[in-house]
Amino acid sequence: MKYLFSEETVAVPQDVKVHIRSRIVSVEGPRGKLTKDLxxxxxxxxxxxxxxxxxKQLIKIEIHHGSRKNVATLRTVKSIIDNLITGVTRGYKYKMRYVYAHFPINVNIEKGDDGVQMVEIRNFLGEKLVRHVKMQEGVTVEPSKGVKDQIELTGNSLEGVSQSAADIQQICRVRNKDIRKFLDGLYVSERGNILDE
Known part of the structure; x- marks a missing residue:
């Protein structure tokens, strides 16, 4: 079945500028600028x-003669633009905890040659292998103040922060052992916005 016309609207806050040209969305706010190619x-x-x-300024997203799948993309585009607006106004913060039973996990944060931060994980399950995870562009990592065995990932881009957290979690997967018993790793414990604290 074809839907003749469908639309979604996005409200833009006062302190945010949105520029759309040939479906490339640029959002500029107090925390910086983000661009997404749609x-x-x-x-x-x-x-x-x-x-x-x-x-508030409104942005209309429309689709004509779309199938059910095409109409579903409207909501996706609305969510992407909402996430960009939240990123440039409030930012995103993920907290990750180290979980270990016997071998304490050592995590070092260092800058790479290109200025992008790297997370170095040592002694995972007592292994000699040193794991390196490169952060996405615009994501900063730091150890939590006052909380042992926790790091905080912050940035404006939800995709960047969440993908960096996923990369860290996935590099510490336990292989060739019973994962119900070996629960070691780095896991996301809390998600939120930087300016909500």
Whole structure:
């Protein structure tokens, strides 16, 4: 079944500027600038003159003659733009805890040659192998203050922060052992925004 016309709207806060050109969305706010290329998704963007009841600028995302799957992409695009706006206004913070039973995990944070931060994990399950994880662009890592065995990943891009956390978690997967017994690793314990604290 084809849907003749479907639309979603995104409200943009006062202190945020959104620029859309040939489906490349740039969002600029107090914390910085983020860009996302949505040129592979067949949607139409428009900036109507009228604002919502709070005086916020609106962005309309429309699709004509779309199938059910095409209409589903509308909500995805809306969520992506909402995440970009949240990123440049409040930022994202993930907290990761080290879990170990016997061998204490050692984590060092260092800068790579290209200025991007790296996380170095040693003594995981007593192994001599040193694991290195490169952070995504714009993501910073630091040990938590006052909390033992915890690191905090912060950044403006939700994709960057969450992918960096996933990379750290996945490099510490336990292989060739019963994972119900060997629960060691680095796991995300808390997700939130930087400015909510």
């Amino acid at each position: 040129s592979h998704i067949a949607v139409t963007f428009s900036l109507p003159e009228k604002k919502d009841k709070d005086g």
